[in-house]
Ligand SMILES: Cc1cc2nc3c(=O)[nH]c(=O)nc-3n(C[C@H](O)[C@H](O)[C@H](O)COP(=O)(O)OP(=O)(O)OC[C@H]3O[C@@H](n4cnc5c(N)ncnc54)[C@H](O)[C@@H]3O)c2cc1C
């Protein structure tokens with residue numbers, strides 16, 4: 493089975509240059525995923541000069557790992573969301589999803605993007621091990637509330653695939669995310685606008701409205717942080733950093749398989765964490781399915797390989813003869829109240845994050861909101877998604893998610909370590925070298941990479957992720973390759989290499 497997503501396998505996004513020379517733009521967008529690229533595209537259409545930078549490249553983040561269900565149906569069940577944030581805010585979030593689907597459809601049509609766009613029904617169905625007597629009234633409540641908010645929703649005794657009680661939501665959608673992203677990105681350069689790859693925001697000096705890279709600078713009027721998790725910048729008051737601890741990072745897993753052709757549809761069960769299914773077809777008509785789930789807080793699962801095993805078992809149970817071809821995982825970020833953070837966090841600094849499993853739609857919606865705010869159009873959504881909102885109902889959730897930080901910090905610093913010589917080939921472990929906790933990876937030839945195990949974000953000890961061969965931080969979800977390179981923040985640099993006498997002696 494290939495260890496990458498469908499979207500990176502059959503398609504490669506064109507490379508953009510690294511930042512060179514001095515540039516002046518109206519808006520600097522950091523992050524070239526769905527959020528950043530759509531924001532830049534819409535701003536350019538509105539007449540702004542924009543620059544997008546990404547420390548990796550276009551589609552280097554979670555947008556290439558998504559399963560791309562385009563739906564207004566949120567990860568948090570509608571009745572739960574309404575009781576947490578109120579009916580107006582819950583309805584607004586669903587409307588945001590709806591508007592985003594329409595925006596993506598329009599862009600796909602206007603630009604003639606070949607990205608397997610299609611409208612499909614979505615089904616929220618009672619998970620198999622759940623009691624139908626409890627599940628049906630809950631599903632009915634969700635259907636009634638959705639209808640009250642103006643969304644089409646039909647309660648079914650039995651869904652067309654799993655045969656379970658369900659709610660059917662017509663007119664949801666799906667697409668090939670990297671093809672879509674690449675087509676939008678291609679439209680950005682020119683007329684004073686740019687896309688730069690391999691360009692980090694670490695040289696951001698927010699007070700001076702300038703980004704200094706090794707070979708160039710970008711002066712900007714407004715900054716948009718579209719980095720999935722907020723970043724900090726080198727100097728100055730980049731306000732996004734304040735939001736890092738308000739978010740919880742979860743890992744989620746997906747398996748893609750060939751199957752007999754099926755009617756295209758999206759399915760989500762009512763388990764917690766839930767499983768998600770996308771029944772699809774390739775251009776040649778062959779059947780595909782992607783099943784996802786087994787979520788856990790990033791860096792807090794010892795048996796990450798087991799997550800794939802459970803998913804594969806479920807796939808084979810439900811679809812006899814399924815032939816798994818791809819597997820991949822990624823991160824979703826959650827907010828305390830289930831609403832994203834979208835808006836202006838300091839003068840001329842915008843942030844868009846906390847999309848949970850709805851980032852393709854909510855990232856697109858953020859782009860629309862930010863475009864309107866920068867263009868000075870009145871915004872009915874501003875207060876609802878305001879990153880600075882305070883809701884007492886969310887406080888408990890906030891505390892629950894963040895209790896991990898002090899607990900993990902102390903526990904992992906005191907935890908037992910492995911002996912250097914006991915680190916097995918193709919695995920990683922935490923080893924005490926010269927009194928310092930080190931993250932040691934031993935490759936298939938026996939060569940060891942020895943790094944500091946201390947996460948550069950706020951000092952927690954990273955944990956080995958055996959399935960992906962990465963170091964993951966249990967506190968706020970930063971991730972690093974086995975050679976220590978940064979994969980995902982909030983950390984903004986990689987794990988330091990350790991060069992001690994003791995470490996060298998063991999080589
Ligand atoms: C397995 C899985 C399934 C999912 N399924 C769905 C789904 O069905 N439907 C849905 O709507 N959503 C889904 N999601 C969520 C969705 O994919 C994400 O929320 C969305 O892609 C986030 O887009 P983004 O542009 O905000 O972030 P990203 O795509 O992660 O882009 C952020 C970019 O910022 C860059 N960056 C970060 N820090 C810096 C820095 N300091 N300097 C420069 N650049 C930086 C990164 O390199 C990255 O390219 C899923 C996610 C996963 C992992």
Ligand code: FES
Nearest residue numbers: 947949950965968
């Ligand atoms: S991500 Fe915050 S300490 Fe590692």
